[in-house]
Amino acid sequence: MSTKPDVAFIGLGAMGFGMATHLVKVGYSVTGFDVWQPTLDKFAAAGGKTATTPAAAVEGKSVCVCMVATAQQAQQVLIEGESSAATALPQNAVILLCSTVPCGYVESLAAQLADPNGPVRRPDLLLVDCPVSGGATRAADGTLSIMAGASPEALSNEAGRTVLSDLADPTRLYILNGGGIGAGSNTKMVHQVLAANQILSGPEAMGFAIRLGLPPNAASLEALLASPGRSWMFGHRGPRMIDGFQPLASAVTIILKDTAIITSEARRAGFPTPMTGVVENLLYTALGRGYGGDDDSSLLRLFTEGAPTPSSTETSPESVKLVVDLLKGIHLASAAESLAFAHFVDLDLDLVLDLCINAAGGSAMLEAYGPSIVAVLRGEPAPAPKGDGSDTETLADIYKNLAHAVDAAQQIKAPIYLGTQALNLLRLALRKTSSDNAPASAAVNVWVQ
């Protein structure tokens, strides 16, 4: 067992508090900092030490975990604020930046630390770009997914690795060797393409189901979750969609923040993200209606306004099929957008796919067609089919079934923003394929130049 370094922990929000108290539980000396005094009191009660400035928290600590909410906050606590952390850290300390921030920000942070004429001049500090995924429960259990990029020296630093290992599930600690600073944030970003799309596809599908007359109950949900339309997000949010959007597990503003990172980085890189673009606008609409602080399962309200409450308690197989076909089309398009973006920013596609399938971005369609989408992106032959029939549909099949769902939605005047977008993207992809029997993975041709 390796020696546990003393840790400074900056940012004790829903995620950070769980992570920091987990470290305390497994034997670390952790000094926490947060701007919200009641949180600090609570952390002290859980066995942590506390400090009233970032500088005081990091004094003498060889590892500083930063888990604030935004790049602006990270810049404040690490560099610009009064008594910020960077200048106060001991020589050769490690900064584990676990916040979800744009790749562009973490690159600029590395440059600021190293700048010999900058405000901090700390080229000795070892910055690790290591956003996390998994939610508050896994944060508190030390079983997060973590994707870590940095210089070889920072990545191999013993103290930093020890802390990361104790925060992550052992099978879900992704060390992005060779990726460098930005690879962690980019990996999180492409995962969030799936997360964002699938946080919305569930409500859109459930709203469509309700308008088709399916009762919003456990039986309907079960039918949808047992299908190729399933996603991790729908499994997680679905029960709250049929149960008054309670309890509050993840607010609309959380995914909105990550979605804005995706689209702003896409603009910076010159990459099109039409699926996520639709998601972002729906989230702004939700924000304008005052839903920002509500659980994101409540986005269902965007799709049920004006809909009659279903009078039936029966789950019609025909209606279930339409909803499943809607979800399949959306999830194929979001898988293609996510993996194409990962390829565009030079990530290791095998690692990204493995990570996404086993995290909140997972879906049946990603599992089925992700490997062959990766092959298309690399210009390699498609992998052999799994043999269970789950991954052998053609693009034309998925398009045709989605088109039937869109026809049905039009008849009942149901808003299906993502389904419509997916349909148009799959149609653009079909126009770029030479064969009528192109596999579903050809959806990614929209993004292939």
Next chain:
Amino acid sequence: MSTKPDVAFIGLGAMGFGMATHLVKVGYSVTGFDVWQPTLDKFAAAGGKTATTPAAAVEGKSVCVCMVATAQQAQQVLIEGESSAATALPQNAVILLCSTVPCGYVESLAAQLADPNGPVRRPDLLLVDCPVSGGATRAADGTLSIMAGASPEALSNEAGRTVLSDLADPTRLYILNGGGIGAGSNTKMVHQVLAANQILSGPEAMGFAIRLGLPPNAASLEALLASPGRSWMFGHRGPRMIDGFQPLASAVTIILKDTAIITSEARRAGFPTPMTGVVENLLYTALGRGYGGDDDSSLLRLFTEGAPTPSSTETSPESVKLVVDLLKGIHLASAAESLAFAHFVDLDLDLVLDLCINAAGGSAMLEAYGPSIVAVLRGEPAPAPKGDGSDTETLADIYKNLAHAVDAAQQIKAPIYLGTQALNLLRLALRKTSSDNAPASAAVNVWVQ
């Protein structure tokens, strides 16, 4: 002057009543039919004759104008309903189908009339597919835009041509020689791509302007309408946007009906309409909120929810530029989608462009770049620039300016669905062009195989 044939007029709604009474005014004997008795009484008071069934209305008339609201209604009054018109019309009479219907419907109507085993067996009847555009005022003035396709025999029929000439503005009667049945409906449809997108782009732009702090007043509107972001629709709806959405000129449900025709025909043809797809979903959202019967200028409400009322009365040039750049990007994308669809359904692109520029689909961007988009679609060299600098921007310029507007919208969390869609489409188009200096017309490359 030609002899005025006796006319049966079926469907006396906002448009039909104006058209029918105009015919009465200029000397026709017109027998009207409508399901709504008060309308019939009003028509009688205006000098028309009335009938209580379609069959009674058409008895002995050599021309039957059908101006009902939907394909379903047309099918009822012409073919399927009790005492429907088709069987009762005299030999070789002309049916002028002025309703906006899908091309697929008018093709099926022609087939039903001609079918020797069908319910009516009237191959002698001359069907003209001639939807109109221009609104209720121009309907009543006899100055509509009319786009007419049919067999050569039907198109050259004297009685039918006489009536069409009296309903249309002489410069806006588009006889689609060689187009056949469907060409009129398709021409209207591609015009409505522009109409639908521009009915929404005005509210989206005005909502963005308000969130940027521009006062929703005449000065702001004037600044936007004097720019390359102008459109006929914004000029028409803009004053009502800043004046409480009054008076009711065109309800949300009207453009929704035409939008559904566009997207369903696009699915039938296998053509992607990503811009119009977004519009349709926004309209369903509006419908769900109960805005269906309101003037479509009130779609502004979709974009201002939760927005603070601007406190300034000043119109900042920087903010105006952002809004103009948003509109320019949207209108370039909608022009490309419309003309590419026109090309896909084999319409005469010069005629379509001329019609659209001079009708409700007009915009500064269509005027500037429409001719060069047509050249791209035909694989011809671009026309010479006009010399006034209005048509020489590159695709990269328009993209870059739109991206700045989208950045600004993201900062203030403004929903800009069409702007985001246009941005992603222009980015896809840029990826398909080999040169950094590709002209703006290269936007249409999204749709070029």
